Amino acid sequence: MSNIPAEQINIPMKRQLIIEKFGFSVLTILTIATVLPIITVVIYIIYLGAPAISWEFLTAMPVDGMRAGGIWPAIVGTFYLTVGTAIFSVPLGIATAIYLSEYASDNRLTRNIRLAIINLAGIPSVVYGLFGLGLFVIFLKFGTSILSASLTLSIMTLPVIISTTEEALHAVPQSFRVVSVSLGATKWQTIRRIILPQAVSGILTGVVLGLERAAGETAPILFTGASFFLPRLPGSPMDATMALPYHLFVISTQVPGMPIQIQYGTVLVLIVFVLIMNIIATVIRSRARARRQW
Amino acid sequence: MDKIIVEHFSLTYSDGTESLFDINLRIPANQITALIGPSGGGKSTFLRILNRLNDLADVKKVTGKVLIDNIDVLDPDLDVIELRRKVGIVFSRPLPLPLSIFQNVAYGLELAGEKNKSVLNDAVERALRLAELWDEVNDRLHDPANSLSGGQQQRLCLARTLALEPEIILLDEPTSALDPLATARIENSLTELKKQYTIVVAPHNTQQAARIADFVAFFLQGKLIEFSSADKIFTKPVDQRTQDYISGKFG
Amino acid sequence: MSAKKLNLSEVIITKGVQISGLSSILFVLLILFFLISEGVPALFDVPISELLSQRWYPIEGYYGIVPLILGSLVVTLGASIIAVPFGVLTAVFIAEIAPKWLAEILKPLVELLAGLPSVVLGFLGILIVSPFLRDVLKLPTGLTAFTGSLLLGGIAIPTIVSISEDALKNVPVSYRHGSLALGITRWQTIWQVTVPAARTGILTAIMLGLGRTIGETMTVMMVTGNAPVIPDSLRSLFLPIRTMTATIASEMGEVASGSVHYHVLFFIGIVLFVFTMTVNIIASKISSREIKRSERILS
Numbered sequence: 001m002s003n004i005p006a007e008q009i010n011i012p013m014k015r016q017l018i019i020e021k022f023g024f025s026v027l028t029i030l031t032i033a034t035v036l037p038i039i040t041v042v043i044y045i046i047y048l049g050a051p052a053i054s055w056e057f058l059t060a061m062p063v064d065g066m067r068a069g070g071i072w073p074a075i076v077g078t079f080y081l082t083v084g085t086a087i088f089s090v091p092l093g094i095a096t097a098i099y100l101s102e103y104a105s106d107n108r109l110t111r112n113i114r115l116a117i118i119n120l121a122g123i124p125s126v127v128y129g130l131f132g133l134g135l136f137v138i139f140l141k142f143g144t145s146i147l148s149a150s151l152t153l154s155i156m157t158l159p160v161i162i163s164t165t166e167e168a169l170h171a172v173p174q175s176f177r178v179v180s181v182s183l184g185a186t187k188w189q190t191i192r193r194i195i196l197p198q199a200v201s202g203i204l205t206g207v208v209l210g211l212e213r214a215a216g217e218t219a220p221i222l223f224t225g226a227s228f229f230l231p232r233l234p235g236s237p238m239d240a241t242m243a244l245p246y247h248l249f250v251i252s253t254q255v256p257g258m259p260i261q262i263q264y265g266t267v268l269v270l271i272v273f274v275l276i277m278n279i280i281a282t283v284i285r286s287r288a289r290a291r292r293q294w
Numbered sequence: 295m296d297k298i299i300v301e302h303f304s305l306t307y308s309d310g311t312e313s314l315f316d317i318n319l320r321i322p323a324n325q326i327t328a329l330i331g332p333s334g335g336g337k338s339t340f341l342r343i344l345n346r347l348n349d350l351a352d353v354k355k356v357t358g359k360v361l362i363d364n365i366d367v368l369d370p371d372l373d374v375i376e377l378r379r380k381v382g383i384v385f386s387r388p389l390p391l392p393l394s395i396f397q398n399v400a401y402g403l404e405l406a407g408e409k410n411k412s413v414l415n416d417a418v419e420r421a422l423r424l425a426e427l428w429d430e431v432n433d434r435l436h437d438p439a440n441s442l443s444g445g446q447q448q449r450l451c452l453a454r455t456l457a458l459e460p461e462i463i464l465l466d467e468p469t470s471a472l473d474p475l476a477t478a479r480i481e482n483s484l485t486e487l488k489k490q491y492t493i494v495v496a497p498h499n500t501q502q503a504a505r506i507a508d509f510v511a512f513f514l515q516g517k518l519i520e521f522s523s524a525d526k527i528f529t530k531p532v533d534q535r536t537q538d539y540i541s542g543k544f545g
Numbered sequence: 546m547s548a549k550k551l552n553l554s555e556v557i558i559t560k561g562v563q564i565s566g567l568s569s570i571l572f573v574l575l576i577l578f579f580l581i582s583e584g585v586p587a588l589f590d591v592p593i594s595e596l597l598s599q600r601w602y603p604i605e606g607y608y609g610i611v612p613l614i615l616g617s618l619v620v621t622l623g624a625s626i627i628a629v630p631f632g633v634l635t636a637v638f639i640a641e642i643a644p645k646w647l648a649e650i651l652k653p654l655v656e657l658l659a660g661l662p663s664v665v666l667g668f669l670g671i672l673i674v675s676p677f678l679r680d681v682l683k684l685p686t687g688l689t690a691f692t693g694s695l696l697l698g699g700i701a702i703p704t705i706v707s708i709s710e711d712a713l714k715n716v717p718v719s720y721r722h723g724s725l726a727l728g729i730t731r732w733q734t735i736w737q738v739t740v741p742a743a744r745t746g747i748l749t750a751i752m753l754g755l756g757r758t759i760g761e762t763m764t765v766m767m768v769t770g771n772a773p774v775i776p777d778s779l780r781s782l783f784l785p786i787r788t789m790t791a792t793i794a795s796e797m798g799e800v801a802s803g804s805v806h807y808h809v810l811f812f813i814g815i816v817l818f819v820f821t822m823t824v825n826i827i828a829s830k831i832s833s834r835e836i837k838r839s840e841r842i843l844s
Contacts, residue, residue, distance in 0.1 A: 013728070020732030027638040034635045034702060035651060038658045041669060092565055099566035103559065115829075116569040122825035123576065123818065124760025126790045130797070130814045134579035138802055155572050162569070175389050182347055183402035183454065184379040188558050193401075198392055209660075216662025219762040219790070223797050245664040245763075252668045253767055260672075267668055271661070278660050282653060 045267050052265025061231050066251055067259060071266055076233055077146075077241035078215055078273065081225070084150025084237065085157055085214045090207055092154070093161030097203075100162070101169035102191055121159035125219040128156045132224035147237040149225025156220055157210040164206025168199040201288030205281045212277040216270070218245040228254075244270045297323040297462065297492045298344065303358035305339060307351065314339055315516045317358070321509070326484060326493045328507035328524070330500055331539065335513040337496040341464045343367070344494065345381035346374045362462070379406065382455030386467035388447030390439035395431050398439045398450055402458040417457050425453035426483055445476025452483065463487065465495040469502065481506050500540055504528055512536045580818060584811035591809060601773035601787070603796065603806045610789070610813055612773045616690070617788040617820070619776045620765055623694025624701055624758045629751055631698070632705030636747075639706070640713035641735050652710070659703030667767030670696045675768055682783060688770035690786040696764050701754035708753060712746020713739060745831050752828035759790075760821050766791035789817050 060070030096113075104110040132152030142148040172195050180190040196203075218226070227240040228250055234241040248266050251258045298321035305314045314336045321327045329337040342348045343360060346367065360367040367377060379402065391398050399418040400408075408414060418435070422428040427449040431442070439450055448468060455463060465484070469477040477498070484493055484506055497503040503510055503524070510527040512519045512535075520527060520536045531537045587596070591608045598609035635655070639648050674695060675687025716739050724734040740747070770785025773792070793810050800806040 013730075016730045016733060020730045023732045024642055027634055027642055030631060031635045031638040031643075031651065034631050034706075035654050037699075038654055041673075042657075044673075092568060095562050095565035096569060099562040103562055104566060110566075113566055113569055116573040118825060118829050119573050119822065120569060122756050122760075122821050124762065124790060124821055126760070126762040126793050127576070127580070127814050127818055127821075130583075130793065130811055131576045131579050133797065133802075134583050134811070135575060139579075158569065158572070175385070175387075176391060178347065178350060179385070179389050179391060179451075180401075181350060182345065182378055182383045183405065184375050184458065185401075185405050186375060186552060186555050188555050189405055193405075194391055194393075212660055216660070216664070218662070218664045219794055222794055245662050248668055249664050249763060249767070252671055263668070263672070267665055270665060274660050274662065275657070278653075278657060 042271070045264060045271060048261070049264035049266075049268030052261040053268065057262075057265055058269070062229070063231075066229060066247075066255055067257065067262070071244070071247060071262075071269065073230055073233055074242040074244045074247040074266075075269065077227075077230075078244040080146050080234065080241060081149055081153060081221065081243055082211050082215045084146055085153040086207070086211055088151060088154035089157040089161055089210065089214075093158050093207075093210070094165050094203060096158070097162045097165035097169060098191060101166050102187065102195070117159050117162055120155065121163075123156075125156065125217055126222075128152055128220040129222050129224060131155075132220060137224055143238065144223070144227075144240045145225055145238045146234055146241050147225075149221040149241075149243075150237075152220045152224045153214040153217060156217070157214045160210035160213060161206050164209065165199070165203045168202025168206065169195060171202060172198045201284050205285045205288075208277050208281040208284070212274055212281070215277070216245055216274055218243075218249055221246060244273065295323045296320040297362065298494070299359070299361040299364075301359040301361075303343070303356075303360055305343065305348075305356050306354045308354045309352065313516050314343075317518045319511060319518060319521055321492065321494060323492045324488055324490075325508040326488050326495060326506050327509040327511065328503035329494065329496045329511050329513055330503050331513035331519075334515075336516045337513050338466055340513070341383065341466050341494065341496060344462065344464055345378045345383055346372075347378075347383065349374065379458045380460050381462045381464065382458055382460035383464040383466065384448070384451050384455055384468045386470045388444055388451055388471060390442070390447050390450055393439060394436045395439050395442070395450060396435040399453050399457045401454065406458075418453075421453040421457035422450075424456050424483070424487065425449045426479060427453055443476075445472050445479065448472060448476065448480060449483070452480070456487075460491065462492045462494065465493070467496050467498050470498045477502075500542075512539065514539070577818075580811060580815050583808060584813075584815045587805070587808035587812035590805040596809075596812070599775055601792070603809070606805075608805070608809045610809075610816065612775045613787055613789045613792050613813065614816065615776055616769070616773070616786040617759055617790070617817075619690050619782070619786060620693045620697060620769065620788055621755060621758045623691060623782065624697035625751070625755055627694060627698030628701035628705055628754055628758075632702045632750070632754065633709055633747055635702070636706045636709035636713060636750075637735060637740065640710045641731070641739060652707070655703050655706045658699065659707070663700060663761055663763040664767070666696050666699060667764040670764060670768035684783055686770060686785060688768055688785055689783050690769060690776065691782045693765045693769040693786070693788075694782075696768055697758045697761055700761055700764065701758050704757055705750045705754040708750035709743070709747045712743040712750065715746065716742040749828050749832040752824055752831065756821050756824040756828065759824065760817065762790040762794050766794050771795065789813050793817075 057070045058075065059072050061072060063069035100110065100113065104113070129152065132148055136142045136148035136151050137144055176194050176198070177190055180194050181187075185193070221243060225240055226246040227242050230240065230242050244266065248263070248270060251266060252263055298319075300317050300319040303314060303317040307313060317340065329340060331337060339348065342351070344362070344367065356368060362377075362381065366372070391401060393401065396418055399421050400414045403414060403417055419428060419432075422431065427446060430446060439447065442450060448471070452468070469480050472480070481502065484495070487493065495506070497506070507524040509522070510524045511521040512527065512533075514535060520531060520533045527536065528540060531540060596608055596610055598607070599611050600607040600609045601612055639651050643651060670692055675692050677687070678684065678689070678692055679687030720738050720742055721734055724738045725731065729737070765788045769788065769791065771787045771791055772785035773787040774781070774784070776782070776786060793813055796806070797810050800810065
């Protein structure tokens, strides 16, 4: 290449640089086209939904066929479902991840477990709904209830929690395990004293992201626990409940003459719910990165 | 008195790397025994057998006998936790646990169930003094261990091992990540410590072995070529390969 | 040194953790079992030829699921035509072109889109996208296959962007430097070196994005109009359509358990399961082939 006179390289090079500039611009525009709608939509929802938000809207029962009043039972219901999902999926998911990362060797059983997790992650949410209906509602006779819906959502959430937790455990350097064991620690002592404390923020991020997804789901709870309209709070885990995402579906498609303000207000509350969880996850993650000791 | 007796010991890893073949060796108590030889010759593997850290690795087959105080270390029913408290190890890189200085040193004792605060305090101070670190850190015991310099970290790792009051200390190239000054301090500690402990070290280089070792074992490609007192091995080695290695012809 | 002490809590924890590990397999088997036990009876109630017919009208006993399968396929195809270029190119922009501070802003934004519940996208589809499309394209209704594709594209994009971006980031910097050192522009390096090197990761991203699209329920149910018709021409894109997911979601609530309709809906669940599994298995095959190849290079 050094034999070619400089000016001969320059001409095609110049053309290449023009192409590059053009290409970069096109990609920039495409990215803006992808991202701009997200920002616009969020701002638009805040703009239209904010006027609906009031203390009464958040804490009152819906009245007049849900066309007036508040969304309190839906907020409480989503809270219950999220907590119920966490109770089942968090311990099970973390234990599974610990098994895969710390105990299991690479054998056929482990590969089958991994395959099962990939499968669970790929099953459509409405199929989880069918499964929950078949197993929890009908076969185990839990009925349409918070319990059935939480169990269904838990199984759906498991793969997210398992894979993020496993990733967090893998990120802890192997040398810590060797050192801890060399000082006379058992496997579980090593996990509890060294590995889990180091991985806790990664695990929390995964848990929050998994629960965020569960909180926003509608299809799995349609036939397992969601109630169209319930003018009171659920009294026990065996009761059906209203939930924010299902409520939004109902008032935007099933109720004629629904005031637009209530619809946007409900969307705003749901989005804020999700946004807060998202921000929590991001903050945990970035603080953990800043604090990391290796 | 022979603290460690190794007879016809062989080991194969699953992937076939760095194995040991028919090792026979008697390591005396209260002496520094150095394992020398080119890297990949089996020194690390040998050290990690003595406290069964190789259980964590992918070992395919182990044969022969390794006795410490006449107890078979390879016995699958042996309480390895107790063995590891008795046989401590310091690694080639300073590897403080992600805890405070104090917690690092107290870690092993706490695992063993020691809860008494004053016992822990005393043990930590004693271990840090033995590792010649106490004067530098006694005013900041609760700082994170990784705030120390590399040399201090390595002495912390030594203290962490000493806190368990082991009988044998294994050191796998303990100074390879340190500057000459920090290296000298570790070497001084070791010659001090051999009064109380049996020390087996894979030194950073042959010169280090010459400085500190009482006995030397030369490992080459998984075989023990020669084992004798340091004087003898450095002045008139029996095997030509030992001669070549020490004079720097390969390695 | 004594013989090994049996540490009770250690044993209990080990067992507990092992059982948890097996639970995932149990759940997959349970899901399969319930889909099959509730769905296969449909084959006894309704002859296969009937199931493969073109008319879905359960109230009068017509259980042809072909329009529903085609509906799902059309919407998914439409979504991928939108999501693949936008998703992959956005990933290239974030990973290769955007300055670091901008990438730090863009990534969370895309993740935010991934976190939006699908019912919210459906809501926006009803209130904003579909009236807009109806007016601009002069359609009788804005609730069409195209509307569904557009919004499903929005659901697939974050998956495609974030997995593709990871794949691009994982291409060793030395590849790029090697290419740039030869006097090749960054633009050429992206298309001749980086993207081809990340090819399998990007393919995996696309497949996983598609998997999400086929299984997506609430958005399509809300914006596609839910008319079980066979899409037979390009025009059908701008007419209402009905997917498998929407059918299950909208009808399961009203059927008696154990009825023919109930079993057929579970049968559709099986079909859906097979579809998404196929896509996901292809995706995991692609990514595991990648691992094997890189292992060969390393060893």
